[in-house]
Structure formats: C-alpha cells, structure tokens
Amino acid sequence: MNTVFKIYRFDPESGRNPRYQYFEIDVTKGQTVLDALIEIKAHKDGSLVFRRSCRSGICGSCAMQINGLNKLACETQVEDLKSKTVTIDPLPGFKPIKDLAVDMEPFYDKLRAVLPYLINPDSPPTDKERIQSPEEFKMIELATSCILCGGCTSSCPSFWADKAYLGPAALVKAYRYVFDTRDRGYSDRSGVVNNKHGLWRCHTIMNCNDACPKHIFPTEGISLLKRKVVEEKY
Known part of the structure; x- marks a missing residue:
C-alpha cells in the first residue's frame, strides 16, 4: 500500500522557516509509523531527525503528533490510520530542536x-x-x-x-x-x-x-x- 508521509522539517541552522516534506513509500501490513520513519531515514533522507529507542511502547521516546493526535510512533500501525497521507509533527507546546525532536x-x-x-x-x-x-x-x-x-x-x-x-x-x-x-x-x-x-x-x-x-x-x-x-x- 503506497502511503505518503507529510513530515514536519525544521533545521535552526539552515535559516529556513519550518516546512513539510513529502515522502512516498510502500507500507506493508503491520508496519508502524516508526518503521516508516526508519525506512525514510535509511533510504530517502538520512538527515531526518526523530527520537526512538525501544520500539516496544516502553521508553516513550517516539511520542509525536500523528494526523493531529499525540501518539507513540512505535505503537501506531500505518494501516490503522486509514489514511493515504499521514501527517507527522513534533509534540505541540514543546520547542522544536530539529525536525521531530523537541526540547524535553x-x-x-x-x-x-x-x-x-x-x-x-x-x-x-x-x-x-x-x-x-x-x-x-x-x-x-x-x-x-x-x-x-x-x-x-x-x-x-x-x-x-x-x-x-x-x-x-x-x-x-x-x-x-x-x-x-x-x-x-x-x-x-x-x-x-x-x-x-x-x-x-x-x-x-x-x-x-x-x-x-x-x-x-x-x-x-x-x-x-x-x-x-x-x-x-x-
């Protein structure tokens, strides 16, 4: 299933305003949003920044806003979102450091x-x-x-x-x-x-x-x- 990921990008050193960047990948059954981000970073854009660790819903590192709701990326299956475009933002209310990573x-x-x-x-x-x-x-x-x-x-x-x-x-x-x-x-x-x-x-x-x-x-x-x-x- 081809899915477009609309991802918030922000680099304070670039001097550019925050923007969204679009990536399209083939999502397989059972693939989580975190799996998709890892694939995008590995094969599409190595400069993408986000936090992750356990991939098991234990550490809390991968909390982010997914289609307008705060979720753990590792516990959110892309298929369950039932959306051809998945919008990913950093947690609101926290100061962005770079891309999806915020100052905690x-x-x-x-x-x-x-x-x-x-x-x-x-x-x-x-x-x-x-x-x-x-x-x-x-x-x-x-x-x-x-x-x-x-x-x-x-x-x-x-x-x-x-x-x-x-x-x-x-x-x-x-x-x-x-x-x-x-x-x-x-x-x-x-x-x-x-x-x-x-x-x-x-x-x-x-x-x-x-x-x-x-x-x-x-x-x-x-x-x-x-x-x-x-x-x-x-």
Missing part, C-alpha cells in the same frame, strides 16, 4: 520539581522491604506505569497557555508518591503543586486522558490530589 528539558524540570521519589525519614526495616499491600498499591498502580513520553502534557491547552504550568505528567507523578502509603513527603510536595501553576491550572479538559498511551487517566489522579489538598487545609 523543561518537561523534566517540572518532574524533578515534584520530588518524584520516596520520601520517608523513618529508618527502613533492616531485614526486609517497606511493605505495601496489594490494595494499597492498586491506588497508585496506573500512575506507576507512566513512561514520561510527554504526550499528555503536550496535548493540554492549559499548558499551551501557561508554560509555567506543571502539566499532567508531573502532577500524576506527584499523585503517585503522595498516595503511596510508604511515603511521608506530602508537606514537601504540597507547596509545589498547590498554586496557580499547579493543580489549579487543570480545568479537566481531559485531552491528557486521550493522549496517554498507558491509559492512566491523569485527570482522575489530579482530581484526587486536589481533594487531598483541600482536606488537609480544612
């Missing part, structure tokens, strides 16, 4: 800000791990599957309007630790998330739910975190 550092800075690790000043047991029941883990199970692809944050209109907004990914990471029964770091994180660029910038638009390749439903975690903040205050 501000995204990671926000993740670091919510202290995404276990905080517990109590000494752990000397002979075993900190125990958590299956029921307690179930509360945070979905949130632990985040692969930091950035698709949710990039899809959020609140983030587009306010680049200081922590975004769904960072807030879900905060939720994951605040609701971890082994964690004691709520007071350390509350000041980071309880402000106009944190929880209260989320207006439950729910684009993030649709964009998440792991079906985490960030708005649910954010809503529970909002409730926690209010209950702790009053």
